[in-house]
Amino acid sequence: MKIVVFGGTTEGRELSHALAALGASVTVCVATDYGREQQGEAKGVDVRTGHLDAGGMVVVLSGADLCVDATHPYATAATDNIRVASERAGVVYKRLLRPASELPENAVTVPDAESAAAYLVEKPGNVLLATGSRELRAFAGLDSARLYPRVLPAAESLALCALAGIPSRNIIAMQGPFSTELDLALLRQFDIRYLVTKDGGGPGGFDAKARAASEAGATLIVLRRPEDAGEDYKTVLRYCKELLSSKGELEGDGSPASNGINSRHAPALQTRGPRSGVFCGGLPPGKTRRFKLTLIGAGAGPDTLTAQALAALTRAQAVVGAPRLLESLAGVCAGPQYPASSARDMLAALEALDCERAAVVFSGDGGFFSGARSLLPLLDQRGWEARVLPGISSVQMLAARLGRPWQDWRLASAHGVDADAPAELMGGKPVFFLTGGKLGPAALCGQLVRAGLDKLSVTVGENLACPDERIISGTAAELAGKSFAPLSVLLAEAAPVLPRRAPGWPDDVFIRGNTPMTKQTVRAAVLSKLAVTPHDVCWDVGAGTGSVSVELAAMARRVYAVERDTDACGLIEQNREKFHAWNLAVIQGSAPEALANLPAPDAVFIGGSGGHLGAILDAAFAGNQAVRVCVSAVTLETVHAALEGFARLGLEPDIVQIAVSGVKRAGQLHMLAANDPVFLITGGRS
Numbered sequence: 001m002k003i004v005v006f007g008g009t010t011e012g013r014e015l016s017h018a019l020a021a022l023g024a025s026v027t028v029c030v031a032t033d034y035g036r037e038q039q040g041e042a043k044g045v046d047v048r049t050g051h052l053d054a055g056g057m058v059v060v061l062s063g064a065d066l067c068v069d070a071t072h073p074y075a076t077a078a079t080d081n082i083r084v085a086s087e088r089a090g091v092v093y094k095r096l097l098r099p100a101s102e103l104p105e106n107a108v109t110v111p112d113a114e115s116a117a118a119y120l121v122e123k124p125g126n127v128l129l130a131t132g133s134r135e136l137r138a139f140a141g142l143d144s145a146r147l148y149p150r151v152l153p154a155a156e157s158l159a160l161c162a163l164a165g166i167p168s169r170n171i172i173a174m175q176g177p178f179s180t181e182l183d184l185a186l187l188r189q190f191d192i193r194y195l196v197t198k199d200g201g202g203p204g205g206f207d208a209k210a211r212a213a214s215e216a217g218a219t220l221i222v223l224r225r226p227e228d229a230g231e232d233y234k235t236v237l238r239y240c241k242e243l244l245s246s247k248g249e250l251e252g253d254g255s256p257a258s259n260g261i262n263s264r265h266a267p268a269l270q271t272r273g274p275r276s277g278v279f280c281g282g283l284p285p286g287k288t289r290r291f292k293l294t295l296i297g298a299g300a301g302p303d304t305l306t307a308q309a310l311a312a313l314t315r316a317q318a319v320v321g322a323p324r325l326l327e328s329l330a331g332v333c334a335g336p337q338y339p340a341s342s343a344r345d346m347l348a349a350l351e352a353l354d355c356e357r358a359a360v361v362f363s364g365d366g367g368f369f370s371g372a373r374s375l376l377p378l379l380d381q382r383g384w385e386a387r388v389l390p391g392i393s394s395v396q397m398l399a400a401r402l403g404r405p406w407q408d409w410r411l412a413s414a415h416g417v418d419a420d421a422p423a424e425l426m427g428g429k430p431v432f433f434l435t436g437g438k439l440g441p442a443a444l445c446g447q448l449v450r451a452g453l454d455k456l457s458v459t460v461g462e463n464l465a466c467p468d469e470r471i472i473s474g475t476a477a478e479l480a481g482k483s484f485a486p487l488s489v490l491l492a493e494a495a496p497v498l499p500r501r502a503p504g505w506p507d508d509v510f511i512r513g514n515t516p517m518t519k520q521t522v523r524a525a526v527l528s529k530l531a532v533t534p535h536d537v538c539w540d541v542g543a544g545t546g547s548v549s550v551e552l553a554a555m556a557r558r559v560y561a562v563e564r565d566t567d568a569c570g571l572i573e574q575n576r577e578k579f580h581a582w583n584l585a586v587i588q589g590s591a592p593e594a595l596a597n598l599p600a601p602d603a604v605f606i607g608g609s610g611g612h613l614g615a616i617l618d619a620a621f622a623g624n625q626a627v628r629v630c631v632s633a634v635t636l637e638t639v640h641a642a643l644e645g646f647a648r649l650g651l652e653p654d655i656v657q658i659a660v661s662g663v664k665r666a667g668q669l670h671m672l673a674a675n676d677p678v679f680l681i682t683g684g685r686s
Contacts, residue, residue, distance in 0.1 A: 001025065001249050003066045003240065004091075006057075006082050008035040010203040011096055011233050012070030019240055020044030023249050029060060031078075034154045054323045055339035057085030058347055064089070066243060068236060070096040076226045077680050084323070088339065094239060097230025098201040104210050107220045113138035115481060116196050116221050123219075125193025128186065130171075130209060131223060132198070133157040134438060137166040140446030147188050148172060158417065158597055160438070168597040169589070177205050183212035196221045244548035293350070293384060295372050297365040297391020300465035301328040301407050304392045312389060320349045321361035329361065343374035352386075358441040360386075368414040369434050394489045395432050398461040401471055402491075406432070409491070413441040421492065422451035422582040423557045428497040429676055433490040441490040445480035448492065451553045451582045457493040460484055497578040498554040506536040510547045511575050515568045517545045518607055518632065521660045522678050529630045529654075529682045530603040532556045539601045541591050541616055542608020546572030546584075552605070553581035560598050564590045565612065592619040600624040606631045613638065619647040628684040634676050642681040654684035 001024050005016045008030045016028045016039070026045045030036050031054060036049045037573070048060065061067055067086045071078045079095070086093035103109065110116045113135040120127060129139065129149040133156070136149055144165045151157035153173040161171050172186065183205075187195065195213045199222055200206050213220040231239075244250040290548045294312045298321075299305060305313070313319065313332050319324060321329075323339040330337070344359055366372035366388055379386050399406035412424045415436035421444045424431045435441055437532060439461045448456055454477035462470040462485045472479065505525025510517065518526065524547060532538060532555040540549040543561035549572060553559045561572050569588045576584045587594050592615040600623030609616055613631065620627050631642045639655075646653045657679050661672040 001066075001244055001247055002027065002064045003068060004029065004061055004064045005068045005070055006078065007039060007070050008032075008075075009070055009072055009098070012068075013039050013100060015068065015070060015096060015233065015237060015240075016045050017042050018237060022241060022244055024240070026243060027060065027064075029057075032136075032154070032156065051088075052081070053341040054081040054088070055341045055349075056085045056345045057081055058089050058339060059345055061085055061089035061091045064091050065247075066094065066240065067091045068094045068096055068240075069230075073098050073100075073201070073225055073228065074223070075645070076228075079228065083114050091409070094236050095230030095232060096236045097228060097328065098203060099232060100225055101199050101201055101206045101210075103199070104214065104220060105221055107210070107222050109222050109224050111224055113196075113223060116223060117142060119221065120194060120196075123194065126191050127194045127196060128190065128192045128218075130195065130197040133160040136160055137438065137440075137443040137446065140164060140443065140449070144450070145170070148186075148192065150174060150186070159599070161419065162597065162599070163439075163443075163447065166448075168587070168594070171597060177203075178208055179216075180208040180211045183209050184215055185214055187216040187218055192216065192218050194219045194221055196223070198223045199225050239271055250614055262347040293379070294357075294359045295366050295375070295386050295387040295388045296359055296361045297367075297370070297389060297393075298329060298361045298363060299323060299365075299392040300363070300394075300397065301325070302332050304397075304465050305332070306389065306391065308389050309391060314360070316357050316359035317355035318353050318358045319361060320346050320358065320361070325361055325363050341371070343371055343378055346375055347372070347378050359664070362391070365391045368393040368395065368411070369415060394434060394461065394464055397464040398432070398459075398471075398489055398491060401461065401464070402459065414444060414490075419444065420558060420583070421445075421447040422453065423491060425453070425456075425495045426497055426553075426557075428494055430494050431492045433492070435488055435490055436486060440486070441484045441488050442480055442482055444490055444492075445476040449474035449480050452577065453495055453582060459491045461491070462488045464489070495582060498550070498579050498581055500554060503551060503555075505547070505551060507547075510545055510550070511571055511578060512545050513567065513571050515545045515571055516564070517547050519675065522632065522658055522680075523548055523551065525632050525656075525658055525680060526605055526632065527551055527555070529680060530605060530628055532603050533612055536602035537599050539595065539598065539604040539620065541595070541604065542605045542610070543572055543586075544568055544607060546575045546586075548605050548607065549584055550575050550579050550581050552603075553579075553584040556603070557583065558599070559584045560587050560601075561585070562587045562589065562591055562594050562598075564588065564594075591616045595619045598623075601627050603627065604629045609638070609641075613641040614648070617642075621649055626684065629682065631681045633679040633681065639679050639681065646683045647679070649683075651683040653681045655682075656680050 003019055003024045004027045005012055006029045016026045019026050019040055028039055028045055028047045030039055030049055031051050036047050039047050069079055069082045114133055117139045126146045133151040147166055148170045149161055149166055150172040153175055183520045195218050197209050210220055296309045296312055317335040319333045320340050322341045326337045340346045340349045362370045362372050395406055408429055410427050410429045410431045412431055413434045415434045419439055433444055444588050456476045458476050459473045459477055504520045507520050536556040538552045538556045539558045540561045543549050543563040546561050549559050549561035563569050569586055572586050590610055592612055601620055604620045606616055620629055633639045657677050659677040661674045663670050664673045
């Protein structure tokens with residue numbers, strides 16, 4: 001008997017192990033590598049990692065006898081997809097629901113994270129966010145210095161903290177469960193006035209957080225649980241035992257020690273008899289596929305189909321595509337529909353078909369940030385030919401609504417991928433963002449606000465070509481606090497940008513103060529050694545006035561200027577504003593500690609190390625083994641430390657000395673005035 005458990009929770013993990021001990025073949029689906037790590041390994045349990053939509057879930061559920069949804073109580077999108085997939089696959093569905101907690105009488109309850117943020121706008125004091133990293137974007141409108149998110153110690157969580165503008169010193173990266181004592185210590189350590197959390201029940205540590213907030217005198221803000229119906233652990237386990245018993249497959253009482261964990265592993269994907277909307281069966285043995293395949297850009301649905309696309313859909317004997325798109329095209333498609341969203345799932349669906357004409361549909365245009373890009377190479381590997389029919393893209397639709405040409409716009413995707421809005425704007429052109437997933441228009445506007453572009457004009461196109469279409473314009477600051485539909489796009493107008501000129505800008509163009517600065521000639525040599533490209537992430541460690549940082553910003557995608565001196569950080573900020581270096585972030589702190597949460601670098605300049613050069617080199621190469629590093633040194637001790645550091649990393653650096661002499665007037669004569677010689681020690685792996 002095959003049981004599929006959608007897990008990622010304590011109770012999901014315990015149930016999967018119990019079912020394997022009872023004799024079931026169990027497949028557990030978790031979204032992340034962290035979930036796989038927590039799930040662990042056990043006989044009879046096959047763990048699959050990755051985010052699945054309803055189409056992908058249908059594939060996993062093929063051949064299953066039971067589906068158990070043991071996802072988190074707040075994972076409503078996942079639960080909706082699991083219910084839909086179970087129905088389409090014809091598999092019995094059970095919801096294992098964690099019991100809700102009894103909330104303290106003085107707790108403030110709000111419907112969602114956005115409401116919690118709105119409640120906190122006028123409330124001074126530090127905030128501990130225990131809602132998870134994916135909710136951080138809702139708090140973008142608050143002063144990030146007062147936010148202390150507690151997140152999992154995973155790269156994805158730390159990246160989301162960085163995108164939300166959280167100072168690295170505020171991030172609490174820890175793995176639960178947490179005791180009341182530890183929660184209380186954190187509240188007191190960071191002088192927390194408000195604790196924002198979900199009702200995660202006992203396994204989620206809610207009771208401990210509530211007690212700690214009460215003892216610390218902090219206000220407890222609880223995101224209300226979504227409405228859901230389900231059964232507790234004992235009820236679901238009892239049902240599974242009865243099901244196994246009825247099939248004559250029960251092997252023990254569910255404990256690993258009963259009869260030993262069943263040694264049978266989950267079988268490979270099986271097929272069943274004909275079932276509407278689920279691909280099954282496949283080709284008869286020995287038969288070669290000869291169907292004509294068409295990849296169709298479906299625009300925003302039936303009203304925006306081209307005549308070619310409409311004709312192809314009416315002729316297709318089978319249509320594969322994302323569930324939402326198939327639903328909108330139901331009245332157009334003549335043949336059966338097979339839900340699948342990822343390229344791999346689409347390929348699996350196509351491989352199971354036995355027909356002469358098939359079609360795969362994509363929203364918008366297949367050549368504009370579409371899944372067709374991933375599917376076409378897979379088809380080519382199998383020698384399958386496909387005709388591609390273009391569709392009307394969202395950028396075309398928005399441009400038409402605004403009555404503007406779009407050939408000069410920069411096109412960027414934030415759909416299911418991380419995007420850096422300030423960096424995209426460094427080209428001096430309007431930027432069109434295809435949004436979706438965790439980065440919607442409000443989150444992208446929040447990035448612009450944090451970069452100093454709060455007054456930039458932006459436009460959101462919401463539900464384009466749909467009955468509830470909206471076009472909303474305003475400044476980045478105005479739209480950062482609004483909510484938008486998942487099907488939205490964003491147009492950010494052109495921003496003032498850095499000047500473009502040869503490396504080695506004149507020294508007197510920078511605001512200098514009394515902080516040491518890397519001079520023009522040396523700076524030009526440093527930039528030449530680093531060989532920065534437009535896609536690079538750069539660190540400038542010991543940034544001083546930020547002259548190197550600003551020039552790097554004119555060349556790279558993102559620059560982090562790390563400086564421990566407060567006055568110097570102020571100068572960097574002034575130069576950042578003067579030159580419109582929106583992709584430059586100032587990180588105040590001492591290296592290597594200040595480097596801990598920065599994205600992995602492609603190029604690093606070390607102009608000052610505070611005596612920790614070896615540790616800084618280690619941090620740079622730990623993030624990226626192929627990083628290019630240039631160290632400037634004016635003392636022999638620093639040269640020695642650099643050589644030792646590179647040698648320990650197994651690298652032979654390139655060393656040059658630059659001795660520059662200027663000319664000064666002495667009465668009627670002109671004399672050479674030598675600057676201190678500077679060593680540049682450069683190393684990296686190609």
